[in-house]
Amino acid sequence: MAGESRRARILAGLAAPFRGPGRGLFTAGFIIVMVFVVMAIFAPWIAPYGPTERSVPLKLAAEPQPPSWGHPMGTFQLGYDVFSRIVWGSRVVLYVVALSAILSMIIGVPLGLVSGYYGGALDRALSMVMDSIYAFPGIVLAIAVASVLGPSPSNAAISLSVVYVPTFYRMVRGQTLEIRESLYVEAARALGFPDRVTLLGHILPNVAPTTLVVFGLAATDAILTEAGLAFFGLTVSYPQPDWGLDLRMAMKDILNGVWWTTFFPGLAITLLALGFALMGEGFSERYAIRTER
Amino acid sequence: MAGLARYIAIRALLIIPTILILYTVVFIILRVIPGNPVEAVLGTHYVPPEVIKEEMHRLGLDKPLYVQYFDYLWRVLHGDFGESMVVRGRPIAADLKYRIPATIELITAGFLVSVLLGIGTGTLAAVKRGSRLDYAMRIYGIATYTLFIPWVGTLLILLFSVHLHWLPAGGRLSASVSLHRITGIYTLDALITGNWAAFADALKHLVLPAFTLGLVLSGPYTRLVRTNLSDVLQSDFIRMYRSRGLPEGKVLRYALRNALIPVVTYMGLQIAILMGGAVLTETTFSWPGLGSYLYQRISMRDYMAIQGTIVVFAFIVGIVSLLVDITYALIDPRIRY
């Protein structure tokens, strides 16, 4: 009986964001994100052209070509198909963002837990460092780190983690501090539970939803920062596709009235960020969690 | 008031470790960067190796790292940000002095736009809580935050500069306009000197970047004002006001006053995001500020310039959070310092 209930509870837990308050937002965000995930996974089947394939005759390749039936989003200069590059580009973006969010979570959450629970000198030193980094413009830091490491998706992910570790750390530490003072943690102590049980069994589960919300926030932010890095050429080397870089490369087009080469890559960035933001928002509403941003 | 003075003094002291930490982080990052700044400057020109060596020596780059660390720290404490490595003999302080006002002008304008937009939309949402308008404002709050600044920037340029020819696509001032530089904040300088043509021109240049930055950063304010204000509007003292026959307008005013207090705290956090956004905005709109300077100098490995800029960034962060704290202490009578 108990086992069954447990399974049911886990399933219910997974379905929870799709129910209750905020479900509309969450579901919308989820769909958007899934569209891009599918795009990334099945890129070779979805994209009509390769990312660096000249998709128009040579004489048309020197100029960006406006959207048409064969090229619903038009082409870039050199004849690359905009839609195809967006599809291929989703791979880089999702890879960088997922890796960075996971990295910063893996580092930030345990640090925040321990720091918040035990306090002391380590906590003070760590908070000070994290707060300083947090108070600093993330993209600037990411640019600095990424230009040290050189342009590559993994390096971009590492640079982004440097920015988002403090975000996870602060949120988890704050929550832990709060929960540590809560009655049920005192109750756990009164029951003679060792720290390990309290930390993992009582504090962590209550920090977890917040962590997920922060994950949504950080992912949103990371997409924009990733785009910023790409914009400055710090994620991949052209002609590898990445939305931010494509946008940057095409910016000179706008003065000639060419809009599609900037519009669609930018739209992709914003949509994907929006997807994560909506998920985070729906989730935070579901669990009534307030965030700083 | 002595309490307040003490409070300010202590807060000001607290900026120091923040700056030190950032300086240290940046110092470490920069020193592991591969690439020799001297070679970078000389580029593809042929230069004998001993010249490079000599130049490294002159710049003190051959000293042990810890010596460089403290050397620089010592100099910064004396207001000396060192000399550029790219432009030999050029004091970084001069570059910074030129660029700081541009960034301040941009982020101040962006800040004002974001706060006004945010308070407006947030108030609308809170007052019409649960309505379609509220929903729209919520989406606004989420969606604006997810806008990619260069994208918004290019779209605005496309519309207002390329198609309509209403506003310039970049820069701070038209060449045809002359302006006596006092503070370096052009709109302000124009006002001080009563130069209306320059004021209009500077403002025209400022509109698009400031709006881009402000729009993107207004979302969090919308959300913050919305939640705070609807909390406050549900609080007991609002009911108290209503039960005494106060008209809704007045009630809303008192409610806003309470709801905006936490918003002030957020303004401190906002500064980092604002400056981050400024880097992208400056690049998009060719705005000659600290952000674009930093990006340029990072690619040139101009250590001194990067260090200097970061220290200035840290200072701005520190000073703004100090200002926010003081504002907070002044507007919330509950704060005891």
Place this chain on the structure above:
Amino acid sequence: MALLEIRDLRVYYYTLLGAVRAVDGVSLEVERGEWVGVVGESGSGKSTLALAIMRLVPPPGRIAGGSIVFDGVDLTRLSEGEMRRIRGRRIGMVFQDPMASLDPVRRIGDQIGDVFLEHGVASSREEARRLAGEALEMAGLPRDWVDRYPHQLSGGQRQRALIAGAVALKPELLIADEPTTALDVIVQAKIMDLIEELKRELGMTVILITHDISLAAERSTRIAVMYAGKLVEYGPVDAVVEDPLHPYTRGLLESAPDLWGEKRLKGIPGYPPDLRRPPRGCRFHPRCPVAMEKCREEEPPLVRVGDRLVACHRALMRR
């Protein structure tokens, strides 16, 4: 004519999961000069009733029907502007939590002063502040505390400041919604003294809302007992306390520990119903020790029994 005459009042909260019938067909009249205690468990609709009288039910709540006749005027039909002129001037209200019921960022004097300015009694801020000082004095606080902020006051003092604001314009009716729940007994007694004194001085009528039947019994002339959005019993305090007609009233009396009563306590088994789906018949029947078949089926009407009103099939049978 009664000062306040509530007829078949219904106030519903229209939530996403259905309408919460917080007040569901309450009729009650209050004579001038009375002190009526309204008691009931948490969630029985006491506060909602009070807010409905003020026409301040927050959304998604709405007055869904019935009338509230105050001094011959049906408040439910007044425009917002007309209603505003009644709030604070003819009906004053004091809320449950004195900590939360004062604006934390404005001075006490300014908050009380509003009421003078708004109702045209004072024409300048200075005058309003002076009058606010007088109001504070009336409530037993020093006149010069107009300059204080709420956080500089203790709980009891804040409640006094709130009362000062509520009675500043000498209203005919004062509604006090659990004014002392957050306070200690000694302070509670003093606040009650203050309200009583003001009532006498200003000739007010008082409606005191509380979940503590002992407190309600102490100074009221009449007691109204609410259960799950319904008025179940209403009558002179002595009669109700000595001989409760409704089993719920009896249950409440027996579950209130009393320093001078029996050293035994009884409870009421079960829990109050979900007001979105109240049980058929009498709402109390699932918890009622003396429920009959009829109680399950038929909702008992509120019937006058002597000088009392009661809604119970069993009580009607007894007569």
Place this chain on the structure above:
Amino acid sequence: YYYHGKAAKTTTTSPTATATGTPTGATSKTQTTSSTPAKTSTSPATSPAATTAKGKGVVVIGVTDKITDLDPANAYDFFTWEVLSNVMSGLVKYDPDTGKIVGDLATSWEVKDNGKVWIFHLRHDARFADGTPCTAQNVVWSIERVMRIKGDPSWLVTQFVQNVTALDKYTVKFVLKTPASYFLALVATPPYFPVSPHYPPDKIASDATWGGCGPYMIAKWVRDEVLVLKPNPYYYGPKPKNTEVVIKFYSSSEALRAALESGDIDIAWRTLNPDDIKAFQHMPGYKVIEVPGLFIRYVVIKVDAPPTNNKLVRQALAAAVNRPEIAELVYHGTVEPLYSLVPKGLWSHIDAFKKYGDGNIQLARKLLQEAGYSETHKLHVVLWYTPTHYGSTEAQLAAVLKQEWEKTGMIEVTVRSSEWAQFVNQLRSGQFMLSLLGWYPDYLDPDDYLTPFLMSTANGWTGTGYKNATVDKLLQEAEVLTNQTARAQIYVKVQQILAEDVPYIPLVQGKLYLVTSSKVVSLKVSPLMFLIYSSIQVQS
């Protein structure tokens, strides 16, 4: 003996740069300057440029370049040299009309000791902007100052000059370390310019505005914002055709373009995007002026490590490159295909790489097969570029090369980029298999296009690792020869070896473009591609 003519003997005939309204793509060799109306010009009324009110005779030039250092002892970049050339005078200069080196401060000169000793005779009426006369002492003091300060370009002096002395008030004598056939070309560069005695004798003055004794003086200088030049009242030469030159600095070519369109500037100089140049060619009210370039672009190949140590592989890569396609796709025809390291128009140039053809897939495949590669066993190469230093087209250049090479079906190209500072560092240490570079000459002589690349003792900076004893010997020989024809023969031979060994693949030769509003009626560009400010004339 000391005639102008003598100079002609020892120096070059150079591509003459002139201003013409050019139809797209066509390089004009017309010697006429200025007044040729742009083919596409329209009435000024429709030009936005006409709307701004400026003082009469004021020229506003916009650039995305930066002035690094106003001190010639340390300035070492194209645009700063241009500015310095306009505010200072050297002993000699290039004549914009003939492209020959002629006297400037020097009225004549003598060469002695087989080119080891050079004596210059100065004119007597040269003065600095504050009226101080400019004498031989100033010249000596300035050059010694450069040698003392050891700034970035100082090697242009120290590498060659043993010492410099003033024989009298108007005579300067140089003793060189070794004879240098192209010494006059060196003397025409800013490190040899006399500067105002106000400059500190042993310190760099980056923002100094005292200037030299050229046609202009600096009236206002706000770094990264504006530089204002006014005619030097004491200038000995003809009066400039304008009353003031304002140079505005822009941070991006987009902004530069916008500034021209809004009429903020009269001339958009370096560097507009190729797209923009193309756009202006079709826009009424603007003139696009093409300046034949001395700037070359090429691929560096690492020859001392596999797989590119195989000559066949290098030749295959060279064969697959399609230069006209690059010029069209990436540069919209704003560059010219280049088949040698010596640019077209400079004496001794030959189209050495023409033998491989353009986009010669057949040949490339054949060579690759010979080298042992096939469609299943592909050649893997890595191509490096740097994203900002050569403008935003660089990434596209890399992309097109990748496409062209991969078209053989036997090559797989990975494109990587790194920021300039790191790029240079990696380049020097030989970390790149293939890399994209560009070259702008320090002095105008074929030597400067060959020795730095092919001489094994001088080409360390490219990381190619190329070493060929024959080439080394030939180049050394040519350096000391004073007979141009003899030198030319040697340089032709070197270029042939270059095309055979392929340590570099020349790609394109840059053209520079000036876009002006139709208000600008005349201007001249020197053979070094410097805009001669005094020649600019505007109509109000």
Place this chain on the structure above:
Amino acid sequence: MPAGEILVVEGLKKYFVKGGGFLGGPRRVIKAVDGVSFTLRKGETIGLVGESGSGKTTTGRLVLRLLEPDAGRILFEGVDITHLPESKLRPMRPRMQMIYQDPYWSLNPRKPVGEAIAEPLIVHRLASRSEARERALELLERVGLTPPEDFYWRIPAQLSGGQRQRVVIARAMILKPELLVADEPVSMVDVSMRAEILRLLKDFQREYGLAMIFITHDLSVARLVADRIMVMYLGRIVEAGPAEEVLRDPRHPYTAALITAAPSVRRRRRRRYEIRGEIADPSNIPPGCRFHPRCPRATERCSREEPSLAEAGDGRLVACHNPLPRGWLAKWLEGEGQAPEA
């Protein structure tokens, strides 16, 4: 230590320091508990009564070593646990339990209540997982949450206040403790539910021979459960004694005020023994007797000299220089004469 005493507390003090330091504003020392001594016998219930802020909760937490005392001694079953390290204390913890005022926040909001009840057994390895579940189900039934299977997997948010408090009680009882500190267990529970909760506590007490410190601000509740009553004021005990005697014959003016201020259905409009003002700020305790500024019987001595808690006959302890005469309250309530002056 005399047989039957489970807990001896001597001179317990706890001061909280607020503010000071870097940014904290003015430094304040809150004397939450300021010298409290008492003993608790096995199976006995002490009612700890006092106004808000008088230090009741702090005392309770100190006794269970959930806070570190600043001074004094705590003997549990004869063992001095005052400074016992947490590792040594942990095995003893199952023997002393606490129930909190707010049943919502004393339960982990994400843990199913059944698991929460079973967890102590598992953590202390007193039972296997399945045994613990069995026991938890039993206890759920025992505290009236039936059918227990229905409640086992619910999370606290799915329960009403009264139900949660039952869960809290069940969790404390699963360890069969010997000492229980119950901190206002019914103050946040609806009136109709109180009787049931109190009955549960008493049943368990009888069953396990529990000793209990029952904290409440409501004298009428204390009367229902306590054998002895201790009245706290500003961190000190001002009066203590057998419950009924303290309530019927208070000797300390403060106790008298508390008793007469409590509303009652039985005695409406009774006389009240009035005292002035409100309880002082515990960071600013008046000199001398801490109650003297509010005391109608205060003399000059009271503002100078702090009275100690002294024997006043019949097991009564009073900390007052001028205690009320014995047996005065009954008469006074009947309306006979003035309240006695000092």
